[in-house]
Amino acid sequence: MSEAQKSDPGLYDYLPYRGRPKIEWPEGKTCAVWIAPNLEFYELDPAVNPHRKSWPKPHPDVVGYSHRDHANRVSHWRMAEMMTKHGFPGSVSLSVALCDHIPEVVEDANQRGWEFFSHGIYNTRYSYGMDEVQERAIIEDSIATVERTTGQRIRGWLAPALTHTPRTLDLLAEYGMDYTCDLYHDDQPTDVKVKSGQLTAIPYSLEVNDHYGFFVYNMSPREYADTLIRQYDRLAEEGGQSGTVMCIPLHSYLIGQPHRIGPFEAVLEHIAADGRAWITKAGDIVDAFRKQTGGAS
Amino acid sequence: MSLDPSYLEYPRRGRGMDHEHYPYSSLFDRNPVEWPDGKKLMIWPVISLEYFPMVPNDDPFRAPGHMQTAYPDYRHYTAREYGTRIGIYRLLGAFEKVGAKVSVATNSLIAERYPQLVEDIVSAGHEIIAHSTDMNGTIASGMAESDEKALIEGSLASLQKATGIRPRGWLSIARSQSFNTAKLLADAGVEYMCDWANDELPYKFQTDAGAITNIPLNHELSDRQIINVQQHSVDSYAQQMRDAADWLLAETEQYGGRMLPMHLTPYIMGLPYRISSFEELVADFAKRKDIAFARGEKILDSWKAQQ
Numbered sequence: 282m283s284e285a286q287k288s289d290p291g292l293y294d295y296l297p298y299r300g301r302p303k304i305e306w307p308e309g310k311t312c313a314v315w316i317a318p319n320l321e322f323y324e325l326d327p328a329v330n331p332h333r334k335s336w337p338k339p340h341p342d343v344v345g346y347s348h349r350d351h352a353n354r355v356s357h358w359r360m361a362e363m364m365t366k367h368g369f370p371g372s373v374s375l376s377v378a379l380c381d382h383i384p385e386v387v388e389d390a391n392q393r394g395w396e397f398f399s400h401g402i403y404n405t406r407y408s409y410g411m412d413e414v415q416e417r418a419i420i421e422d423s424i425a426t427v428e429r430t431t432g433q434r435i436r437g438w439l440a441p442a443l444t445h446t447p448r449t450l451d452l453l454a455e456y457g458m459d460y461t462c463d464l465y466h467d468d469q470p471t472d473v474k475v476k477s478g479q480l481t482a483i484p485y486s487l488e489v490n491d492h493y494g495f496f497v498y499n500m501s502p503r504e505y506a507d508t509l510i511r512q513y514d515r516l517a518e519e520g521g522q523s524g525t526v527m528c529i530p531l532h533s534y535l536i537g538q539p540h541r542i543g544p545f546e547a548v549l550e551h552i553a554a555d556g557r558a559w560i561t562k563a564g565d566i567v568d569a570f571r572k573q574t575g576g577a578s
Numbered sequence: 579m580s581l582d583p584s585y586l587e588y589p590r591r592g593r594g595m596d597h598e599h600y601p602y603s604s605l606f607d608r609n610p611v612e613w614p615d616g617k618k619l620m621i622w623p624v625i626s627l628e629y630f631p632m633v634p635n636d637d638p639f640r641a642p643g644h645m646q647t648a649y650p651d652y653r654h655y656t657a658r659e660y661g662t663r664i665g666i667y668r669l670l671g672a673f674e675k676v677g678a679k680v681s682v683a684t685n686s687l688i689a690e691r692y693p694q695l696v697e698d699i700v701s702a703g704h705e706i707i708a709h710s711t712d713m714n715g716t717i718a719s720g721m722a723e724s725d726e727k728a729l730i731e732g733s734l735a736s737l738q739k740a741t742g743i744r745p746r747g748w749l750s751i752a753r754s755q756s757f758n759t760a761k762l763l764a765d766a767g768v769e770y771m772c773d774w775a776n777d778e779l780p781y782k783f784q785t786d787a788g789a790i791t792n793i794p795l796n797h798e799l800s801d802r803q804i805i806n807v808q809q810h811s812v813d814s815y816a817q818q819m820r821d822a823a824d825w826l827l828a829e830t831e832q833y834g835g836r837m838l839p840m841h842l843t844p845y846i847m848g849l850p851y852r853i854s855s856f857e858e859l860v861a862d863f864a865k866r867k868d869i870a871f872a873r874g875e876k877i878l879d880s881w882k883a884q885q
Contacts, residue, residue, distance in 0.1 A: 325597050328585050339638070339719040343755045343773050344797055350595075350776035355605045381591050383602050402588065412580035419586070499808040502818060538798050539778070539838070540822035 290447070292464060293471050293482070304469060304524035304573060310559035311520030312513065313566045314552055316369050317439075317462065317485065317530045318360060318395075320386055321376040323349045324405040332409035333444065349404075349534050353383050356537025361389060363542060367549035371395035372563035374439045374462065374530070376404050377423045380430035391431045396562045398462070399423035401441020408444040416446060420456050436564050439463060439485065454478035460567045468516060468525045470570040481567045486512070486528040491535045502541040509548045517557040524559075526566060599760065599783050600792075610834020611779060613880055617870040618830040619823060620837040620877055621863055623680035624749065624772065624795055625669055625844060627695075628713050629687045630658045635714035638721055641751045642802065643843075644713055658845050662692060665848020672857045674702065676864035678871035683709035683749040683772070686733040689740035700741050705873040707747035707772065708733045719756040727762050734766055747772060747874045753797060761785035770878050778826075779837060780881045791882070793837075793874055800841035805852075812852040816859040827868060837877060 306313050326340045336342035364371060373390050375397050380387050390397070401408070402419055411419070419441075427435050438453050439462040450461060454475035461473065462485040471482045487493060489512050494505040509529060516525040529548070536545055552558045559566075590596035613620050632655045634645040643658065645651040673680050682699050684706050689696045700706065710716070711733050717726055730748070738744045746769045750759065753773040763771055765787035770780070772795040783792045797803055799822060804815045819840065826836040847856055863869050 322596075324590070325595075328582075328587075330581065330585065338754060339756075341719070341755060341757060343750075344753050344775060347774040347776035347794075348797070351778075354603060354777050358604060358606045378588065378591050382594060382596065384593075385602070385604065402591075406585065410581045415580060415586055495808070499810075501808075501810050501814045502821065503814075538796070538822075539825045540799060540818040543821045543825045 287447075292450070292473050293466070296467075296471070301469070301523050302574075303522065304570065306520075306524040306559040306569060308559070311524060311557045312517040313524060313526045313559045313561060313569070314369075314513065315372050315483075315526070315528050315561060315563050315566060316364060317374050317528050317563070318357075318364075318371045318390070319374040319400060319404075319439075319530065319532045320357065320379055320390060321349060321352065321374075321400065321404045321532070322379040322382050323376075324403050327403065327405035330407045330409060333407050333442075335405040349532075352532065352534035352537070353379075353386050356533035356542075357386050357389070359537040359542050360531060360533040361393060363546060363549065365393055367546075367553050369549055369553070369560055370562050372437075373397045374400040375427065376400050376402065376441070377426040378403050380426050384430060387430055391433070396436075396564055397427050397431055397433050398435050398437030398439065398460070398563065399427065400439045401444075404442050407442055408440055408446055408449065411446055413448060413452075416449065416452055420452055424456065436460060436567075437462060437483070450480055451476040454480040460563060462528075462563075468519075468527075469523065470526060470567060472574070479571075481570060483563055483567055484526040484528055485530055486526075487530065489528075490530040491532055495535055495541075502544040505541070506544040506548050510551050513548075513552050513555070513558070517555060520557070599785070600781060603781065605778055606833055608779070608834075609884070611881060611884055613835040613870065613872075614876075615870065618835055618868040619827050620835065620870055620872045621823070621840055622793070622795075622837055622872055622874060622877055623673065623678065623840045623842060624707065624874065625666065625680060625682045625842045626709060626749070627662060627666060627682050627684040627688050627844065628658065628709070629662065629685045629691065630655060630713040635716070638718035639716050639752075639754070641713040641716050643845075661843065661845030661848060662688065662695065665844030665846075666695065668848040668853045669842055669844055669856075670699070670702065670704075672853065672860045673871065675857065676860055676871070678860070678864065679703045679705070679873050679876075680871065681705045681707050681747065681874040683707040683747075684737060685709050685712045685715070686736035686740075687712040689737050693740060696740055700743070705747070705875050706737055706741055706743065706745050707749050707874060708737055708745040708768070709749045710751050711736070713751060716751045716754060717756055717759055718754050721756055723758050723762070726756060726758055727766075730759075730762050730766055730768075734768070746770065746878070747793070749773065749795065753795070760790055761787045764788050764790040770874060772874070780878060782885075791878055793877060795839045795841055797841070799839060800843070801847045802841070802843050805846055806843075812847070812855045816855050819859055820862070823863065823869065830868075
């Protein structure tokens, strides 16, 4: 990398958990809960990025590709139906090329009233190594593609496969995006320091992402469900002091497998019945946060 | 710092998949499948019967479960042989107790080395699926097409010679294929492959040599994935299989017949401290009137007749 690399990216000021101003969620709820289904498209034979391999195996990586294709053929429909059944909307982390390849899935999410933010063009195309013109191109492509397909103007970003450049956040703010899901420093929203405009980091709870649950921590389906319930119970309790945020980041090809979707239902039942959860979408959480904190953090 | 401009070109970005093998299709939009005898859920056991030469081959890659130490790796060589001497008979026994017929994905070298074992499998009414030659017979892109063709043909011919039956199904080692594999399988007359995990029913897969059926053998529900990779107990494995069966049975009420693949490895599931829990699982499934066990070829024939 030719640009200077910084030890401290200067994303935000340190703010200890104790003594913070109270964030209040609507109707006295203590924990804002949002579900982020990753609706993705992975390419069978993607172009090569010199900074990161797309697939661990030579193309075609049949298991890698077909596992993820299970999402669009099978498991999205299971996951989405269960979320709707229990009153949970999605805030979709979208590989925007899915709009072109399999609009059925995108339309289904849109009809359920879900919100979309960009997760790049494909989850096999990474931002590492992009120059500013290239990075602007994928942001503009994302905005235009989602608007054309769903009528929605995207307000947020989760970098494709979590690949960033040091200028990504400034560009997102410049394009009028309101939130990023890429920063994992807090259980409450934080305004990020950007060159222009305003960008809020919304907690995406990467540690309880289903991929982490199943493949980093090797949990069984029931252990993962129990983990989410514990995560929620704690955040709902602490949120009495100042409102917290819990995201449930999902990949349907994982959570929608037949041995996992049944145990997962207990999580949605628990949160829906608890009474302390503000079950909502990412944009609503950012709006409520900003109403209380204004432009500065 | 910038990427080659082609990195932002997407030549296959358009309606449907980014290849020609199959069109997009949602499992929930298809005509319901009806299985024989009014069964709702077909459980498809596939036992992998593997021979690991003590000299491993890393071209194109080393198979999962292969040798790990400096030569001679007696530890892994013999621990894998435990599967083909003891573990396989425990697994076959679990299924024989309930009268279930299963598929056995067999390295052709097993048939040459252990004819008694293969005779026991075939005479009991189980199906042999071709599973390469031995565990050095891995496939991936970069392999010469002629070498891959010879590998596939060699496996099929050897299994046919040993059993008198040309295998109708194929499972690649680690489900790993090159861009040529499906075409070569179709060309060799193989009717179905088990490598693609993207669905929960059979589907038609197009190749330059005509169509082949893919019957998805869910890798996430294999004993290797759950017990060896994710390090769960056999009791947790059994719980996960029961949860899967319950979920799929509930779906059959609205969407027609479902199938549940059960991929097994003799040296993993066939250990003394695991097998009782597994036998209990099999016996429980066998007691349920809406569940049947089936060989892959039976699922294939039933599904094909309804297309």
